[in-house]
Amino acid sequence: MLDKLKIAAVLLVIGAISGISIWGVNELTEPVIERNQAAAEAEMYRELFPDLSEVEIEEYDHNLLSQMIIVYGDNGSEIGRIFRGTTTNNFGEVTALIGIASDSTIARVIISDHTNTPNYANIIINDYLHRFDGQDITNISYDANTGASATYGAVRRLIEAAVIEVAGDVRLEAYETMFTDAASYESDTVTLDGVDELYNVYDSSDNALGVVYEITAANEGVYIAFDTDGALVAVKTQDNLEDVTAFDAYLGLTAEEISLDVSGDLEESIAETLQTILDSMSGVTAIDGEYLVSYKPYSVDGEIVGYLFEGRAEGFSGENIITVAIDFAGEIIDVVLVNYSDTPDYVESSVLPNLEDLVGLTSLDGLSADDTFSGASSTGGSIFDVVTEAFTYFGDNLSDSTPIDDDVLTKRETLYNESDEAIGYTYYGVGTGLNGDVEVMVAIDNDGAIISVELGEHGETEDYVNNYILDNLSHFEGLTEAEGESSDTFAGATNTGNAIYTVVESALSYHADGPSEPTDPDEDEVDLIDINGTTLFGVVENMEDDVLVSKTYYGVSEGRNGDVEVLVTVDLEGTIINVELGEHGETDYYVDEYILENLDTFNNLSEYDTVLDDTFAGATVTGNAILTVVKEVLATTYVDEGVIDRYVHIYDESNNHIETQYAAITEGRNGDVEVLVTLDLDNTIVSVELGDHSETGYYVDEYILDNLSVFTGENETISVDTFAGATVTGEAIVEAVQAVIDYTRTIFVEGQTVTKVVEVYESGTLSAHRYHSVVEGRNGDVEVLVTLDLDNTIVSVELGDHSETGYYVDEYILDNLSVFTGESETISVDTFAGATVTGEAIVEAVQAVIDYTRTTFVEGQTVTKVVEVYESGTLSAHRYHSVVEGRNGDVEVLVTLDLDNTIVSVELGNHSETGYYVDEYILDNLSVFTGESETISVDTFAGATVTGEAIVEAVQAVFDYLNTVVLEDTVLTHYIMDYTGGNLSGYTYYGEASGRNGNVEVIVSIDLTSTIVSVELGEHDETDYYVNEYIQGSLSDLVGLTSTDSLEANDAFTGATVTGEAIVTVVEAVLVHERDGE
């Protein structure tokens, strides 16, 4: 409570002091600030009216304005007024001063304050505001382009408000002449060519009366007004509000009914803009056709039934204007000759009556321009041209069947009900089923709900479709959204099911959003990597967060009713996690009853169990099909190692592994050749067979098949001469067999520069090792093959895979590789290929191989490896790699000790610490270890940071490693020699014995007189309660013991429990070991 009061008191005091300080400064500065503001204000008034001598400020609260400042000149007469107004836009407030001179012109406009984006506001302030200077307030010209910017718009509203204060509302007065009840108006946005402004006009109850377009035509301002029904109300000049009489004929007509035809400069100029306005009102879309100029929706009795095309074509004595109405189904509803310049008598008698013949046509095929209309007249021809182009345009752009440019959907057609009303669309799409394309039609109504889904052409089996698909299509009815990625709900995630689902999904998406990003209909299958097994045909790598977690193998085997697809998912160790059925033709009853429930029998299987042959699914044909696939998955290992594709374990009848068949794929004359090499458990070739290949039958029969037996019994390389002559395919087969033999003799190394080690045999005897070392050259990874004889002397260095340029390699590398031969030492980089990136990389690769041969790998310790370091051919030091945990993860510390085990250097290897920290705190200090042969205290190094401590621990671990003696004892595992001040001070023994819940590790330290100094528990599984209550307190009883004799007196230790006895056992073993004096 007191604490809280204290906090409150402190906050109160601080707050009070703060408040008083601010009040004090405010008192001091307020008058100055007010003076500054007044001066700035006066400065602005003077900017508006330089001749100002006195002002009179009148507070105001009207129509955005807050102040009116009446400005007087030297002679005391009023020279103008300044209005201060504030308005808000989307970006904040804008305050402006509008100066209006006594002669009704704008003196100046200044933005005095604003919170708009400075850059945009500055453009208006600097470039646009001065354009108002001197303008007559009754006819202010606003900038059309900037008009849409927020800041300019705000200023404009303020100017208009100011102008109304001075001159009254000229605009409203004008509008009152067009709409008698007009009481207010509101600006609206408009982007039509030629239109300056658009205002909505309201009566005193805020009911809309109509709109007024303000345009400039032939340099004159003109109002064009329409009422709320879209009928033209007035066309007046702004200057004197006089009607432009040429348009009187159109008053009261709507956009659809008006076809403008006026003459005179002003009139034509107005008509041009008015036509744009009319088009925008009636939904006219311009067409840049040979004859067609526009089209718009065509309605009958207020309902849109099609399109009305307008076209112009040359007749006998001038241009004819023709409109053609075509309904959604593509039939002509109406053709009108709107305006013609041909002889009226002729047109009326010979053309117009024939137009009706066109109604109902869906094309002009079979008709010709010459015959159709009145005996090859020009007028007939012009109509023919327009109608023909209208059909073409309709077919291409507007017809019901609209092609869709999409990966899945192909087109859509308008859907009509029985009363011929368009109620939606039918989408056509194609998905990929098991046996090829599946065409699907999806009907969607105007509300976006699926009406029906139907199957079109497909290659699936009738049985499958009848049983699984057709009955389920109704599942989609009524859906308005796809159900997400899972299509499990439909047809059980089969290929065909997915194909249909994909089309449905695309159709819904297209219907809702229009064209979408192209989607890959095979998205679910793109990750299927082809494999070429007996029953297996593909594998999908299942990733989680970009890490491979499992693989799903796809296999097909023959069941009772046809192919059965089986999906087997295995984890990275090859243990089955899941088995599912894919597509199949078996009956539902059978599958549900016998198969599905038993599929989990396979889970956790990593080797095939022959018991399953009899027990799974009652040994039915379909059951066996599934077993065949599962068996192949379990027996096969896919390796992607050079040409080796996979290997399969072959079992005898008692399920013993007797042989392994490797499949290698090499390139023959006509393409890939799959070679199947079967080896027994001694890696001797049992048989070589040809798998898939594209070689000619004759060649294979004649030269290959008979000769494959030459490999049998060999476990050596076969020379190419021995086999099938030196043909391309012969060589490919030899290469494959050799690759298999090499593969069996290869040790794969992970996480090192050396990636693999291959044993090389000569005449059946191991003669050398070939090390594959991968380093980074200029253009990417370079594989270097270093062959060492059994004394680890370099026999040869060759280049493996690399991406370096041929010229560089030929010129600088290949010729020089021989410098390595005969060496068993490091090669200096200067000696080889100059100091190029790739040259250095190759030297590094060779060095890595030599290091690798001199490295002892340690498992399960802090020290992970020990590398011998040679100088001038003599062993000069050992480098210990110690891995400990720093702040950001593992830190590798490289500790080099000379032959006296004195530290020569400590360096940082791989780590994830921050560069700054390492530079600042670690690297400079690593030298403190140099010269030491003892433990380093943690205080000496890099402060007590996590990584600092970890590095000390790593160095200490090296010494521990050196001081550790491994014991061959049933209880004791090892001991570490303890040093204090450079002298041996005792030993720490590590032992294990069985406690109640498992092994208990006991750590016993003794001094040089074999007296126990301490006993601690290491790792154990005993309960905390038991250990704390019974063990920990008693451990000190064991300190000071020197012989097992005194130990017997301690039988009572921890009440002779199992765990207590385990501790005693270890202590006893230590004392016995000491007594026996090793």
Next chain:
Amino acid sequence: MAEAKAKAAKTFDPKKAAAKKKGEMTKMANLTKGWIKENPIFAQLLGMCPALAVTSTLETAIGMGLLVIFVLTASNIVISLIKNLVPKEVKIPVFIVVIATFVTIVRMLTQAYASALYDSLGIFIPLIVVNCLILGRAEAFASKNKLIDSAIDGIGMAMGFMGALMLIGVSRELLATGSIAYGVYLPLPFEGSILNLVVDPERTWTSIFYIINISIFSGPAGGFIMIGILLAIFNAVRIKKAKKREAERQAWIEQKKKEAMERKRKKALESAGDAA
């Protein structure tokens, strides 16, 4: 190469380096650490918002710099004074109240006595309250150190901040306008401009001053570009120095190794002599 190594070995003294790291910081080191090594803008990337917004001219940069010197020093002093009185639960709110008080005071003073600067810095004066540099120094330094040290830290860091702003400001103003103006924003008794590189109004490609008057540098985008360029230079120098230090250290280790080997060889020779 060998010569350079030997030379480096001579110049690198690990004991000195360690002592330097361990030892108490001198008052001078405390004052100057923020100038280059721990510069708020270039090394710590603190207070980037004003660094971008108010550095379009040298004068606004100086103005903001002066305000920050005042606020940071004053708040560091007050926070150092009250550090033992403030319960740690309300440490941060109290710091913010202190900082906000000084910012409010400085805002009123600026508005009263440097109104052009006030108009130009605009929203960025109140925003000094949330400048992470100021709260950062309060929390990291002033609340743990004595009065004098805290005051020195405040002055030094703010000077570093101001220096960085000025560097950015002068570069941007020069590139944007071709000259450096004075007396426009700060209440100086005189005004004018210096440098006044001849800007080529025709913008002919042959003119070397075509590159001047790049108006983008007066806007925020120019701020980003200029800070990017200066950061790159700053980092390049820093990395070069770090590499030099590393080379010296390596040379020193080499030497130590050599000495150890030498000792070992001697010992071996001696024991061989003894055996003989």
